[in-house]
Amino acid sequence: MKIIIIGLGNFGSHLGQALMKDGHEVIGVDNNMQRVEQVQDEFTHTVAISTTIETNLAHLPLEDADLIIITIGEDVGASITTTALIKKNYTGRIIARAITPVHETVLEAMKITEIVKPEKEFAQEFANRILLTGAVKSMDLPGEFEIVEIAIPKAIVGMTLTELDIKNKYDAHIVTVVKQIVKENYFGNKTFKHKVHGVMRSTYVFEEDDLLLVFGRNKNIANFIKDFQ
Numbered sequence: 386m387k388i389i390i391i392g393l394g395n396f397g398s399h400l401g402q403a404l405m406k407d408g409h410e411v412i413g414v415d416n417n418m419q420r421v422e423q424v425q426d427e428f429t430h431t432v433a434i435s436t437t438i439e440t441n442l443a444h445l446p447l448e449d450a451d452l453i454i455i456t457i458g459e460d461v462g463a464s465i466t467t468t469a470l471i472k473k474n475y476t477g478r479i480i481a482r483a484i485t486p487v488h489e490t491v492l493e494a495m496k497i498t499e500i501v502k503p504e505k506e507f508a509q510e511f512a513n514r515i516l517l518t519g520a521v522k523s524m525d526l527p528g529e530f531e532i533v534e535i536a537i538p539k540a541i542v543g544m545t546l547t548e549l550d551i552k553n554k555y556d557a558h559i560v561t562v563v564k565q566i567v568k569e570n571y572f573g574n575k576t577f578k579h580k581v582h583g584v585m586r587s588t589y590v591f592e593e594d595d596l597l598l599v600f601g602r603n604k605n606i607a608n609f610i611k612d613f614q
Contacts, residue, residue, distance in 0.1 A: 386410070386451040391436050391467055393420040396482065396503050397456035402427050414445065436467040439474070447475045455481040461488050468495060529602050532560065537595040538613035547587040555609045557601030561585055565594045
C-alpha cells in the first residue's frame with residue numbers, strides 16, 4: 386500500500402517505521418523540518434509542508450494514495466483544518482487521530498469513521514499488562530473479554546493442548562501460538578523473528594519460547610497465569 390502520514394511526532398514517526406517494516410510505501414509529512422529530517426532515511430519519501438494551507442496539498446500524491454493517516458498530536462486546530470482539507474481533496478480512506486473528546490466529536494461530525502486514540506488505547510493495554518503478570522500484550526475487547534499474549538510458563542512446556550485443558554479448567558481458549566525463531570545477524574547478535582503457528586490442534590505440544598494468544602475473561606486468564614507461574 387502507498388500510505389501518507391501527516392504529523393511526524395512520536396506516534397506518527399513510529400507508526401510510519403512499523404508500516405515500512407511491513408513492506409508498505411510510506412510518505413511522511415510535517416511542517417517541522419527537524420522532524421522530517423529525523424525520519425527521512427526511514428521513510429520512502431518525506432515532505433516538509435504545512436497541510437493547513439490547501440495549495441500545499443498539490444505537493445502530495447493524493448491521487449495515488451491508498452490511505453491517509455492524520456497523526457498530528459499537538460495542535461487540535463491544525464489537525465481539524467488538515468482533516469477538512471484532506472477530505473475535500475481526497476476520496477479514499479482516511480484515519481485520523483483524536484487528541485481530546487471534543488476533537489473526536491468534531492472528527493465524527495466531519496464523517497471521519499476511523500478515529501484512533503493511541504494514548505487511551507495504550508493506557509488500557511498497559512493497565513491490563515500490569516494487572517496480568519506475565520502478559521506481553523493485550524487486546525481489550527468490548528465487555529469483559531480480552532485477548533492476551535503470554536510468554537509460555539515453563540510448567541506448560543512439553544504438554545499438549547488436550548493435557549492443558551484450559552477450556553474446561555479456566556473457561557478460556559488458546560487461539561494460537563506465536564513461534565519465536567532465533568536468528569543471528571552478521572555480527573553474531575541474536576534477533577527474534579515471529580511466526581504464527583496457525584490453527585491449534587489438540588495434539589499440539591507446547592515448546593519453549595512459545596507465545597500464547599489466550600482469549601477469555603480477564604480474571605480467568607489471570608488465574609491461569611497465576612496457577613502456572
